Amino acid sequence: MLESLTLTNFKAFARQEIRLAPFTLLTGLNSSGKSSVLQALALLRQSYDSGDLSPAYGHEAGLLLNDELVQLGTGQDVRHEAYDDETGPHIALALRGDGGTARWTAVYEREADHLKLVPAEQGIQQEPAALLPSLFGPGFQYLKADRVSPQVSYPRSHHAVTTRGFLGAHGEHTVNYLRTHQDEPVTGKALRLPDAASAGLLAQTEAWMQRLCPGVRLVAEDIHGTDAVRLGYHFGSGFSESNQYRPTNVGFGLTYVLPVVVACLSARPGTLILLENPEAHLHPQGQTWMAYLACATAASGAQVVMETHSDHVLNGLRLQVKNGRLAADGTAVHYFRRKGQTTEVVSPIIGPDGTLSEWPEGFFDEWENSLDQLLD
Ligand SMILES: Nc1ncnc2c1ncn2[C@@H]1O[C@H](COP(=O)(O)OP(=O)(O)OP(=O)(O)O)[C@@H](O)[C@H]1O
Ligand SMILES: [Mg+2]
Incomplete structure (x- = not known):
């Protein structure tokens, strides 16, 4: 330290x-x-x-x-x-x-x-x-005030998220990091929320994001045949589950804070x-x-x-x-x-x-x- x-x-x-x-x-x-x-x-x-x-x-x-x-x-x-x-x-x-x-x-x-x-x-x-x-x-992570705004797609860089484990100074690699590391357990005991579906990074990210917006769920996936990945949002679950929404159609704050949540949980x-x-x-x-x-x-x-x-x-x-x-x-x-x-x-x-x-x-x-x- x-x-x-x-x-x-x-x-x-x-x-x-x-x-x-x-x-x-x-x-x-x-x-x-x-x-x-x-x-x-x-x-x-x-x-x-x-x-x-x-x-x-x-x-x-x-x-x-x-x-x-x-x-x-x-x-x-x-x-x-x-x-x-x-x-x-x-x-x-x-x-x-x-x-x-x-x-x-x-x-x-x-x-x-x-x-x-x-x-x-x-x-x-x-x-x-x-x-x-x-x-x-x-x-090491450094997230500046000017983080990337909600986008339809995000870059896919193996070097950034796997070799370096870096989210980008603007959080631009966050979605790909989440996609790649989504099942890895959150190791910090104090960071794991008990109501999350599992100890995995994606489930814990969802649980923390639900403190900001109840019911929100995330999808981080590749876009087949491209060098890009995308983020999707669902709200609710079961019969009341919404369609998948793109970040540009979801409130600004959720996507803007995502790099901070992922940086802390990882x-x-x-x-x-x-x-x-x-x-x-x-x-x-x-x-x-x-x-x-x-x-x-x-x-x-x-x-x-x-x-x-x-x-x-x-x-x-x-x-x-x-x-x-x-x-x-x-x-x-x-x-x-x-x-x-x-x-x-x-x-x-x-x-x-x-x-x-x-x-x-x-x-x-x-x-x-x-x-x-x-x-x-
Ligand atoms: N070479 C320099 N010599 C003296 N002062 C400087 C120099 N370069 C920048 N500054 C001063 O540093 C300050 C900018 O600091 P900084 O960007 O860290 O602000 P901040 O506290 O983060 O502001 P904000 O709350 O708006 O983000 C300004 O007041 C500017 O005048
Ligand atoms: Mg400042």
């Missing part, structure tokens, strides 16, 4: 250490730096995947700014604009966890999209996947899941269920780092702690707010009874603000 990430001169951050727990929640106003934290982790992962973190591949080690997971631009885009003499001109990312630490310092080059790493400071004698397996090992102990706004397009009760799902994922040994704008997600997490489903010290909550050109982070602590140690101004206080005005 990753325990902390330190960002130096990276986008909105001059220097910021962020504590990471089994379930880490990143909150705050728009454009306050939440996604940038996930991007820093994704940047390391994509640089590793392409061989750029590891000099053993025979080329110069560096951070690859634009590839499959994130497209960050050039050095000028990623270096914190207001860097000072104390932090120096370079960009650095440091990680602690999995029993190891590592720091990557990249030399600033304004127009480069491959930032060379300072050799003396790579500090990585070991293979990154051996040092920090949760970030660099198998099972997680294994030690794997890392980065989620941006899993609550998007869900009604409030469904948003609370997203928190329950992420808590169950963390309680099953995987690590979740989630950006959210939802007080229902926060309250769902607090409830799960209060109900003993996730240890209070298994959580980290960070509230990001801009201060001049940089971002500062306040980190309220969740107690075992679900209470929060502090409520900084602007931190999910809109209910009270609106109520105060209504009662005035």
Whole structure:
């Protein structure tokens, strides 16, 4: 498990250490730096995947700014604009966890999209996947806010879903993953819902989706003679079972949340899941269920780092702690707010009874603000 990430001169951050727990929640106003934290982790992962973190591949080690997971631009885009003499001109990312630490310092080059790493400071004698397996090992998922919209068909890539076990940064491989792995048991005990038809991935996915839309059932199948797969929905069962509907004729929220559900249910102990706004397009009760799902994922040994704008997600997490489903010290909550050109982070602590140690101004206080005005 990753325990902390330190960002130096990276986008909105001059220097910021962020504590990471089994379930880490990143909150705050728009454009306050939440996604940038996930991007820093994704940047390391994509640089590793392409061989750029590891000099053993025979080329110069560096951070690859634009590839499959994130497209960050050039050095000028990623270096914190207001860097000072104390932090120096370079960009650095440091990680602690999995029993190891590592720091990557990249030399600033304004127009480069491959930032060379300072050799003396790579500090990585070991293979990154051996040092920090949760970030660099198998099972990693990163689902961005802009997930694929409901479609009539989805890509079919054996390499993505079987060799890599990857759902795609936009969730584009989810339907094929579900088709391929549908009978594999969900291993996390906390993740298995007792009312599901079986412990298999498809049955459990249906059971979690039924928390959002009662009676929904899923079909993930190939389209004969093509390189595509399709998703189908049924509602009800027996005599009252509906026809099979295509995703474009079913509510947006169901298909939009499917990658999040599959990512959590297929997680294994030690794997890392980065989620941006899993609550998007869900009604409030469904948003609370997203928190329950992420808590169950963390309680099953995987690590979740989630950006959210939802007080229902926060309250769902607090409830799960209060109900003993996730240890209070298994959580980290960070509230990001801009201060001049940089971002500062306040980190309220969740107690075992679900209470929060502090409520900084602007931190999910809109209910009270609106109520105060209504009662005035
Ligand atoms: N090179 C840079 N130097 C300083 N600040 C930067 C730099 N690049 C981006 N930023 C700042 O980072 C912020 C964007 O952060 P990010 O995309 O992480 O926001 P967010 O909190 O995820 O927002 P949202 O809630 O809308 O998803 C913006 O405020 C932008 O001004
Ligand atoms: Mg964001």
